[in-house]
Amino acid sequence: MTPKTTFFDLQTGFAPETESVSLKRSLSTIKSIFSNQEKAEEILSSEDRLVYEFYDLGIPEKEGNIAYGTSILYPGKVGDEFHMTKGHFHTILDTGEVYYCLKGHGMMMMENPEGDVEYREMRAGHSVFVPGRYAHRTINVSDTEVFVTFFAFRADAGHDYGTVESKGFRKLVVSDGQGGYKIIDNPKWNSI
Numbered sequence: 001m002t003p004k005t006t007f008f009d010l011q012t013g014f015a016p017e018t019e020s021v022s023l024k025r026s027l028s029t030i031k032s033i034f035s036n037q038e039k040a041e042e043i044l045s046s047e048d049r050l051v052y053e054f055y056d057l058g059i060p061e062k063e064g065n066i067a068y069g070t071s072i073l074y075p076g077k078v079g080d081e082f083h084m085t086k087g088h089f090h091t092i093l094d095t096g097e098v099y100y101c102l103k104g105h106g107m108m109m110m111e112n113p114e115g116d117v118e119y120r121e122m123r124a125g126h127s128v129f130v131p132g133r134y135a136h137r138t139i140n141v142s143d144t145e146v147f148v149t150f151f152a153f154r155a156d157a158g159h160d161y162g163t164v165e166s167k168g169f170r171k172l173v174v175s176d177g178q179g180g181y182k183i184i185d186n187p188k189w190n191s192i
């Protein structure tokens with residue numbers, strides 16, 4: 001490989017000049033992650049919406065490489081639950097990842113197979129190191145502003161979505177009804 005320069009817009013997170021693709025996750029494709037399924041179906045009965053998108057710069061997934069890009073999480077809620085990413089473990093479980101917030105206000109929610117839960121609030125300028133073994137998802141807790149992060153992790157780590165898809169996360173981040181957020185136990189968390 002040769003060195004690579006990529007411009008990311010600090011306001012939007014977009015990388016307009018690259019040949020890289022932004023992968024889009026609309027509500028219809030991730031609806032099952034939200035706790036209020038009736039609300040998700042109600043929204044989808046009138047129209048689909050883009051929940052987040054992220055850049056995959058196409059760095060080869062081989063040992064020694066670092067994958068990186070931006071993730072752009074649009075504001076919105078499904079019921080009282082804020083827009084969030086699917087979330088995943090890394091296939092190489094003990095793989096850390098670093099996130100740096102470029103814009104907005106969000107949360108990094110993390111949990112490991114032993115059931116330890118950690119979450120960190122993020123605003124522009126904050127970085128969060130997600131340790132190995134922790135599943136991670138980002139959540140946009142603003143009702144109005146996009147939440148933009150830059151991320152980097154070992155390129156061959158892989159994504160394990162299955163565990164989160166079947167069990168969910170132990171905690172949910174929901175509106176407190178007063179313009180803020182609160183963290184609650186996930187009533188549907190499946191420990192089987």
Ligand SMILES: O=P(O)(O)OC[C@H]1O[C@H](O)[C@H](O)[C@@H](O)[C@@H]1O
Nearest residue numbers: 054070071085086087088151159
């Ligand atoms: O993979 P998701 O849980 O849908 O999240 C989308 C993306 O968010 C991040 O920023 C990660 O570092 C990416 O590796 C990930 O694929």
Ligand SMILES: [Fe+2]
Nearest residue numbers: 090097136153
């Ligand atoms: Fe990750």
